[in-house]
Amino acid sequence: MELFVKLARIWILALFICFDLAVVEGDKVGILPRCSWTGIYNFGDSNSDTGGISATFTPVLSPYGMTFFKKPVGRLSDGRLLLDFLVEYIGLPYVSAYLDTINTNYRHGANFATGGSTIRRQNLTILQGGISPFSLDIQTIQFTQFKARIIDLWSSNQPVADKSQLQRPDDFSKALFTMDIGQNDLSVGFRTLNKQQLHAKIPDIINNLTISIQQLYEQGARSFWIHNTGPVGCLPVATFNVKNPKPGYLDQYGCIRYQNNIAMEFNKYLKARVIRLRSELTDAAITYVDMYTAKYKLISNTKEYGFKDHLNICCGHHENDVHIFCGRKGIVNGTRVLGDACANPATYVSWDGVHMTEAANRWVANHVLDGSLSDPPIPATHACYKNL
Ligand SMILES: *[C@@H]1O[C@H](CO)[C@@H](O)[C@H](O)[C@H]1NC(C)=O
Numbered sequence: 001m002e003l004f005v006k007l008a009r010i011w012i013l014a015l016f017i018c019f020d021l022a023v024v025e026g027d028k029v030g031i032l033p034r035c036s037w038t039g040i041y042n043f044g045d046s047n048s049d050t051g052g053i054s055a056t057f058t059p060v061l062s063p064y065g066m067t068f069f070k071k072p073v074g075r076l077s078d079g080r081l082l083l084d085f086l087v088e089y090i091g092l093p094y095v096s097a098y099l100d101t102i103n104t105n106y107r108h109g110a111n112f113a114t115g116g117s118t119i120r121r122q123n124l125t126i127l128q129g130g131i132s133p134f135s136l137d138i139q140t141i142q143f144t145q146f147k148a149r150i151i152d153l154w155s156s157n158q159p160v161a162d163k164s165q166l167q168r169p170d171d172f173s174k175a176l177f178t179m180d181i182g183q184n185d186l187s188v189g190f191r192t193l194n195k196q197q198l199h200a201k202i203p204d205i206i207n208n209l210t211i212s213i214q215q216l217y218e219q220g221a222r223s224f225w226i227h228n229t230g231p232v233g234c235l236p237v238a239t240f241n242v243k244n245p246k247p248g249y250l251d252q253y254g255c256i257r258y259q260n261n262i263a264m265e266f267n268k269y270l271k272a273r274v275i276r277l278r279s280e281l282t283d284a285a286i287t288y289v290d291m292y293t294a295k296y297k298l299i300s301n302t303k304e305y306g307f308k309d310h311l312n313i314c315c316g317h318h319e320n321d322v323h324i325f326c327g328r329k330g331i332v333n334g335t336r337v338l339g340d341a342c343a344n345p346a347t348y349v350s351w352d353g354v355h356m357t358e359a360a361n362r363w364v365a366n367h368v369l370d371g372s373l374s375d376p377p378i379p380a381t382h383a384c385y386k387n388l
């Protein structure tokens with residue numbers, strides 16, 4: 001009896017503490033000024049490439065970009081990416097790709113992401129499977145060089161043509177550092193490893209991501225916004241090749257179950273590691289953003305949110321076993337076919353079978369930028385505050 005009363009007291013106390021914290025947290029975000037971000041440095045793959053792979057290898061073709069930019073701009077969508085909605089939300093201009101050389105502006109940061117990037121280096125060239133040579137460790141080295149050279153320019157007495165297009169040296173640590181990478185490490189794993197082998201590799205992959213975060217911290221980065229990976233098993237291109245699946249191979253939305261399970265396992269490790277990193281990188285505010293849940297929520301409720309079934313793709317041509325990728329030409333049964341776009345991309349989740357449409361990116365942005373799927377649950381405008 002006494003024990004029961006004690007437990008009940010503890011429970012009631014706990015309830016009050018939680019309630020208190022929740023109120024304080026909400027209040028704090030409400031009264032704290034927005035972070036005064038000086039820029040954004042992004043690391044990742046095609047989910048956030050704003051022109052890197054296009055500038056370095058072959059340009060992204062029309063009809064990419066048709067909805068928003070009205071021409072191809074190196075983004076693998078019909079319009080804006082989540083990263084674009086993020087910079088709009090925090091009040092910064094669109095971020096130039098570090099590898100681009102024409103009409104770029106690095107006053108408010110740079111984007112090191114390239115389509116096909118992985119966390120770990122791959123033993124493949126871009127011509128074999130589209131894997132970018134700019135893995136996360138290389139992107140981190142690029143940032144290090146970028147920062148060192150800018151500091152050198154500002155500190156030297158030599159006349160410099162134009163510093164207005166470059167970040168100011170003191171501003172690096174007041175920038176937001178964002179990461180969206182890992183999906184391609186899993187895709188390569190699906191092609192080259194069995195489930196057990198890939199499963200066993202996850203801690204190593206996360207370890208390499210952690211190394212980059214630590215290196216950026218050593219370079220002065222203090223605010224991190226880390227995306228987890230999406231439901232890769234739901235990519236239409238992955239499901240096209242599934243013939244006569246065994247019962248249970250696909251989930252109720254037609255996604256490849258084991259691939260999504262691996263993605264969730266990756267995310268579990270990533271989240272645990274991010275939480276541990278907070279005690280190791282004591283001056284950093286590190287936000288973990290649950291992209292998986294946002295994307296899966298959209299995929300599993302497409303009708304409710306005004307989209308067609310998520311396995312339909314807007315751009316590209318798929319007939320029997322032939323797939324002509326968005327913007328490319330091919331021959332189906334002796335007839336030339338163009339992988340062109342649907343009339344209304346806004347009703348599709350998938351733009352090209354791999355990447356989402358601008359409309360889907362906007363939907364996801366509306367569900368993650370306010371912090372409701374983040375740990376801790378703070379909006380991107382306030383991701384510079386730690387221990388809220
Ligand atoms: C990944 O981490 C391992 C140590 O676990 C290290 O030896 C390797 O060089 C790293 N690779 C990349 C690409 O960062």
Ligand SMILES: *[C@@H]1O[C@H](CO)[C@@H](O)[C@H](O)[C@H]1NC(C)=O
Nearest residue numbers: 120121122123124125128192
């Ligand atoms: C890369 O792959 C080739 C061909 O499979 C192989 O001969 C080579 O040893 C591999 N290199 C590394 C570093 O794994």
Ligand SMILES: *[C@@H]1O[C@H](CO)[C@@H](O)[C@H](O)[C@H]1NC(C)=O
Nearest residue numbers: 319320321322331332333334
């Ligand atoms: C090509 O045409 C033949 C007969 O007309 C048909 O059976 C086959 O499915 C077609 N293949 C494709 C890829 O459309």
